[in-house]
Amino acid sequence: MTNHWIDLKNADVILVMGSNPASNHPISMKWIMRAREKGAKLICVDPRFTQTAAKADLYAPLRSGTDIAFLGGMIRYILENDLIFKEYVVNYTNASFLVNPDYKGPADLDGLFSGYNLEKKNYDKTTWSFQKDENGIALKDPSLKDPNCVFQLLKKHYDRYTPEAVVSITGTPMDKLMDVYELYASTYKPDRVGTECYAMGWTQHTVGTQNIRTMTIIQQLLGNMGMPGGGINAMRGEANVQxxxxxxxxxxxxxxxxxxxxxxxxxxxxxxxxxxxxxxxxxxxxxxxxxxxxxxxxxxxxxxxxxxxxxxxxxxxxxxxDVGQNASWLMIFDKMLKGEFDGFFAWGQNPACSGANSIKTRQAMTKLKWLVNVNLFDNETGSFWRGPGMNPKEIETEVFMLPCCSSMEKEGSISNSGRMAQWRYKAVEPVGQSMPDAEIINELFFKVRELYKKEGGAYADPIVNLSWEYGEKDASGKIKHMDVHVIAxxxxxxxxxxxxxxxxxxxxxxxxxxxxxxxxxxxxxxxxxxxxxxxxxxxxxxxDGKEVNMMKRRGKDDPTGLGLYPGWAWAWPVNRRIIYNRASVDLQGQPWDPKRPLLKWNATKLAATGKPGVWEGDVPDGPAPPMGTDGKFPFIMKPDGVASIFGPGLVEGPFPEHYEALECPVQVNAMSGQRINPTIKIFGDKMDAFASCDARFPFVGTTYRVSEHWQTGCMTRHCSWLLEMQPQNFVEMSIELGKELNLNNGETVVVTSARGEVKAVALISERFKPFKIADSTVHQVGLPWHFGWQFPEDGSGYDSANMLTPNVGDANTMIPESKAFMVNVRKA
Incomplete structure (x- = not known):
């Protein structure tokens, strides 16, 4: 998160898109509701009428996989109606930068950018560059009128994203679409701020990174980056993902x-x-x-x-x-299936259920010589060899189970979505033979190093030269117990x-x-x-001569009144609660919005150096004076010092462009002749099957979470009271689709895709509605991904929804596309 959980209360408009905080991040919802109590408006955009939608002031549905079309239309609306925060855009973004005249975009090249290599499926980015002066500094047009400036190229790019085109692609009703655009764009005024909350609903797509990029462009145009109540906020799905x-x-x-x-x-x-x-x-x-x-x-x-x-x-x-090597999740299991790995540590995870195309993942593990499962409980990964469709007599993989502690049974830190590192105390002693992760690693390290010293091996230096001074040593030199404070x-x-x-x-x-x-x-x-x-x-x-664990702090003072609580725990970097916060002030260092003074430049107060001029408020993004004097640009991590509306760093284009999911219900991309992201990796094995616009799989499928379970359910399925509340895998669908399939609520069905099938209970509800896509009716269904065959032991919970998902990933990160794929549903 650029901001933090409590800061959500400072927003005037909150856009929840790609997440469902009321169900999956309930503490964040507390602060969203606090904002609403002060008059803020909550927008929810989601294929399903979620718990968050039930609390929203405005809900708009959209088909999974069409977020860029939706957001691209918002960019067009903002530009067409001149709803930009111009002083911010001109001074704090690269909107004024002049781009290479040879650059061409999808409006010119039918969905592609200049430099595309069809054979290699990648881009030569030479033309995605800026014009520069004799000093190597980007040429600029502060008037934003030059046809080669980023601002004008942005207008040209998104001019195609008309409301009519967006409605045709997303299935969002026109009135809801325009209501969302109007409400969120109202935050372009200096005294109004909007924020966005996303999760896997945005990232798990073949255009996942560009989904987020599109929103960053909106936030830059409206002046919402660096502001209290603003920013782009990734809602992490586990307490320490960040x-x-x-x-x-x-x-x-x-x-x-x-x-x-x-x-x-x-x-x-x-x-x-x-x-x-x-x-x-x-x-x-x-x-x-x-x-x-x-x-x-x-x-x-x-x-x-x-x-x-x-x-x-x-x-x-x-x-x-290796140069060009991709060692991401999908690649690991693809190589594993081909027999290129001897062993695998599954540490605190359950890939047999969490990975896309779980059938392939499970088959890949049969090729291993050994597998180590480090977890609280046995799970579908540790017991893959005895799972559905497996013949244990044919599997030679040796599996080791190392029981580890839960978070309540060990001391250490976690860093939450808001970059806040908080120290956790051990509440109870570990159960049975289970050990903290650090102790397991300690045992492994000394055994492995001992073997290298005794027997040698291929390039032992990285192991034998490791520094490992994490506690008291025994007579042999081995650490008796790991001291997490020493590690910290x-x-x-x-x-x-x-x-x-x-x-x-x-x-x-x-x-x-x-x-x-x-x-x-x-x-x-x-x-x-x-x-x-x-x-x-x-x-x-x-x-004062004493060692202080800043993550342990529990101060409750809030001097700014904005909910920064600088004495509570510690946030990286240097306890800064909102990053890029120097963008929250004007060129003279005064807050854009005096009601929300995150930072303020005091030109007369003496700094520690003895010179006049200090920042007051949050920990600033560096001590340099504001831009209006002899200061620095506010986006300190960017080489050019400003935020990137034009972003040549991503592999599929400097502006986000709508492409359909690998599996989708339409024959053509309504925006261009390029149906899917032209830079994604498509695996070619028979286990990598996919089917788009195929009558066998007519419905859009997606996955999501429920409040009662966590991740693949490895912990929560073992809690009887949680399992009682959500005992089985289900597939949610509209009343209209239920009638079309002649299904009743509660019937057992089989959901199929090009890769496999899974049983589920039919949940027929009003939360899904059919979409009108172009001239066709498109149905969407959704399944939670918390279940697996191993527990409950009688198999009554059914298996993982990831038996259905395709193993294709985002072109930049390779995160799997688990939020948009094609399925069918039939009675069991």
Whole structure:
């Protein structure tokens, strides 16, 4: 989230699209309702009339997979009616930047952008560039009238997204569509702010990243980024999804969002040179220019004293991907099915039910020599070999079960959707032989390292050189028990030598050897500091000679009155509650909306440096003065310092374009001749079957969650009271479709797709309505994805809805398209 949960109360208009907070994020709904009590309006856009829709002031349905068409139409409405926050757009976005005259978009190329290679299914982005002056700085037209400026190209791109075209694609009634546009666009005024809340309903599409990009464009046009009550807010589906991403869970990033090195980056200098964004814009902060400090400090945290300047701080020991390698979820199981893996750790997950095309996932695991299942309970993954359609006699995979603790049985931190890191205390002792994850990792590490030392092996250096000083050691040198506070302090970082500010006269001591680093601006690139994750630097500090775990704090003061509560826990970075917050002020540093003063520049108050001029309010995005004086642009993580309306970084285009899902009910894309995203990877194995516009599968299918279950239900299905409330998989459909299929509420049915089938109970309700798409009636159905065959043991809950979903992913992230696919329904 750019903002945070409590900040939802500051919004004037809240758009819930791609999520269902009333059911799945109930605490967030508390703050949404608090906003409504103050007069805010809640909009819900969803294929189904959800619990959130029931509380909304305005509900509009749309067919799954058509969000870009819906939002693109809103962009057109905003531009056509001149409802932009012009001062914000001109100064804080790249709307004025002049684009290469050779650039062409879908309006010119029938759904494609210039540079497309049909054979490789990718783009040469040469024309997706900016015109520059002799100093290498982007040329601009502040009047926004030049035909090659981003603003005019945006207008041209979305001019095709007329209300009539959007209605034809999405199935949204015209009156509801226009009501949503009018209400949300009203936040272009400086004294009105809108926010958006999304979840997997936006991300799990072949255009998932572009769904979010489209909304960021809207927020930039309306001036809602960086504002209290504004922003783009990802509602994470688990309490520590944000934290796990921050710490490098994904294959392409290291902790702190530094990129994973590939084999072409042969040494640290090359890595820094090739991955550090560069800019010639003097007013850009370009914070990623500090990558050398963050990666070097990370290497020192990982390899400790073994990492020296002479050995490139151990950079060669870091794992590298092959150039162009995609090691995402879908690719892992595709390679596994082909026998390219010997073993697999399923740690805190249940891929046999959570992964798209679960039939393929389960078959892939039969090719393994061994599988380790680390979980609270046995599940469909650990017992895949005895599941439906499996013959245990034919499966050689050896499965190990390592029981781990629940979150209540261990101490540590979680980082929620709002980037807030909160320390959790251990409530009860672990049950039976279960252990905290850290203790399991500790046991594995010492056993693996012992084997490498004794027997050798292919490139042992990355293991034997790891620094592992996380607690008291026994006589053999093994850590007896992992001290999570020591881990947290390593993540924060240490001064490994006395560090001085050499720009000061005389040089000023920044930190003493052995002390915790106070904040990431103090990190160094010469090996004199360590830090396990630079964005968490400042989370565990030294204050008045005492070590302070900032994540433990529980202060309840709210000096701004905006719900920042700066003394409650700690948020990255440096306890900043709203990122890009310098965009919440005008060029003189005064709040756009005086009623919501997130930040304010006090030009006369003395700063710590002794010079006049300080920011008051939230922790600012850097100490630089506001732009109107000699300050910096507000979007400090962007090389050019401004927000990107034109975003050439994504693989399928600098502007979001509507493409249909891989499986959809229409023969052609009503917006262009390009039906699907032209850059997605389509797998070709027989288990990767898909069917679009196929009479065998006439209904749009989607998946969602219910309040009573969590994820694949591995924990909640074992709670009898929760299972009693939601005992079985169901398929929800409209009354009209129920009649068409001659089904009654509660009947057992079979839902089928091109990949497989699953039993479910028919739930016939008014929450789904048929869509009018072009001249056809299109029905949509929905299933929760919380169930699996392993528990309840009698199989009465039926199996996973992911038996139906296709294994095709977003072109940028490869997140599976689980929210739009084609199915059929028949009586069991």
């Amino acid at each position: 934290g796990s991403t921050d710490y490098g869970l994904l294959f392409h990033i290291l902790p702190g969002y530094n990129p994973t090195p590939n084999a072409s980056l042969v040494d640290l200098a090359t890595y820094i040179e090739k991955t550090t964004p560069k800019t010639n814009e003097p007013r850009s902060v370009n914070w990623w220019a500090n990558r050398n400090k963050y990666i070097t400090s990370y290497l020192k945290a990982v390899y400790g004293t073994a990492a020296t300047k002479e050995n490139d701080f151990g950079y060669s020991w870091l794992p590298k991907t 302090k390593e993540i924060n970082g240490y001064f490994l030598e006395d560090v001085y500010d050499m720009k000061a006269t005389p040089p000023k001591l920044i930190g003493k050897k052995g002390d915790l680093v106070t904040s990431f601006p103090s990190l160094q690139a010469d090996g004199s500091t360590s830090c396990g994750n630079w964005i968490y630097c400042n989370s565990y500090i030294l204050k």
